[in-house]
Structure formats: structure tokens, C-alpha cells
Amino acid sequence: MQPIKSTVITRTLALTLLFYGASFQPAQADDNTNATPSIPHDMQQTLQIPTDLRMRFLAHMRQNFGLVSDLQSLLAAGDFEQAADVAENKLGLKAMNGGSNPISPNTAQVSDTTAFPRITPNMHAQMLPYMPSGMQAIAKNMHQAASHFAEVSRAAAATKDYPAALSALSAMTSQCVACHAQYTTEPQR
Numbered sequence: 001m002q003p004i005k006s007t008v009i010t011r012t013l014a015l016t017l018l019f020y021g022a023s024f025q026p027a028q029a030d031d032n033t034n035a036t037p038s039i040p041h042d043m044q045q046t047l048q049i050p051t052d053l054r055m056r057f058l059a060h061m062r063q064n065f066g067l068v069s070d071l072q073s074l075l076a077a078g079d080f081e082q083a084a085d086v087a088e089n090k091l092g093l094k095a096m097n098g099g100s101n102p103i104s105p106n107t108a109q110v111s112d113t114t115a116f117p118r119i120t121p122n123m124h125a126q127m128l129p130y131m132p133s134g135m136q137a138i139a140k141n142m143h144q145a146a147s148h149f150a151e152v153s154r155a156a157a158a159t160k161d162y163p164a165a166l167s168a169l170s171a172m173t174s175q176c177v178a179c180h181a182q183y184t185t186e187p188q189r
């Protein structure tokens with residue numbers, strides 16, 4: 001385990017838990033950061049992934065985190081439809097198949113994939129052989145939940161139903177939490 005990266009993950013999980021009120025309760029706190037919950041490493045399955053693919057996968061993950069942040073900003077601005085577009089196109093079922101992952105020209109605020117030139121469209125397909133079936137199932141749940149959020153958010157454009165939109169967003173982010181709780185990676189030896 002590499003301490004620096006594990007701190008990044010720990011913080012990511014902590015932020016996700018804090019911001020989205022997911023019900024996962026970590027069993028113990030980190031030694032060096034009492035306030036920061038962490039997942040016991042021995043409960044995780046470590047996947048060995050070729051270095052280049054792993055770097056692209058992690059870059060994709062950081063982009064996911066940026067997208068969640070963007071969704072929050074868009075909701076805060078009352079831009080339910082834009083939030084729906086971002087979720088559907090970049091996190092939803094369309095994005096899952098390595099799809100076009102399009103960047104809409106009028107979403108200046110939204111994470112720009114040109115900042116992640118190493119993420120190729122077929123990253124998903126390349127990752128599949130390294131993903132246990134349980135992980136694939138969580139990935140699918142996450143993409144489904146993103147598409148569901150898109151529907152709910154689009155409907156909320158008329159009703160301004162913030163609780164519904166936030167609840168659907170939380171249902172999606174809890175899948176991020178679920179996967180991080182179970183799987184970690186290291187470069188293939």
C-alpha cells in the first residue's frame with residue numbers, strides 16, 4: 001500500500017461520505033487522521049492492472065469526481081437540464097460503452113476531457129478483463145444510477161424538486177463509495 005495514494009482515496013471516500021450521506025460506516029479510523037474514516041485495506045480486493053491502463057483508469061476516476069462536483073454546481077445554479085445532460089452523456093449508460101463521451105460546447109464549467117488526453121474511448125473495454133464480475137456489477141449500477149439521475153433531474157427542471165434530484169444524485173455516488181470500499185489497484189508485476 002502506498003501511503004500518499006491511500007490518503008487521496010481516503011479523502012475521496014471521506015468527502016463522498018460526508019457530502020452524500022451514504023450509509024456505509026467504515027470500521028476504523030486512519031492512524032494519522034482521526035477525523036477521516038477509511039476502509040480497512042484487508043477487506044479490499046487488489047486488482048493488478050498494466051501501468052499505462054491503470055494511469056488512464058485513475059485519470060478517468062479523477063474526472064468522475066470532477067463531474068460529481070460539476071453536477072452539484074449545476075444543481076446549485078438550478079440548471080437541472082444541463083445537469084441531466086452531463087450525467088447522461090458522461091456518467092450514464094451511454095458513457096459506459098466507451099461511447100462518444102461528448103463534451104457539449106456550452107458546458108464551459110464542466111470538466112474538459114482535453115485535460116485528460118490519455119483517456120481513450122476504449123478504456124472501458126480495456127479495463128473489463130481486469131474487473132471481477134462483482135466490480136462490473138457495481139460499475140453498471142453506477143452508470144444506471146447516473147442515467148436515472150438524468151431522468152429525475154430533467155423532470156425536476158419544471159418542478160424544482162431539489163430533494164428528488166439530490167436523492168437520485170446520492171443514489172449514484174453511493175455506488176462510487178461501494179466500489180471503492182471493495183476494490184483497490186496496483187500496477188501489474
Ligand code: HEC
Pocket residue numbers: 005008009012058059061062064065066068091135136138139142172173175176177179180183184185186
Ligand atoms: C466499479 C468500481 C468503481 C466505481 C463505480 C467508481 N470507482 Fe473510483 N475508483 C475505483 C478504483 C478501483 C480506484 C483505484 C483505487 C486504488 O487503486 O487505490 C478508484 C479511484 C478513484 C479516485 C482516485 C483516483 C486517483 O488518482 O488515485 C477517485 C477520485 C475516484 N475513484 C472517484 C470516483 C467517483 C466520483 C465515482 C462515482 C461517480 C467512482 N470513482 C466510481 C473503482 C470505482
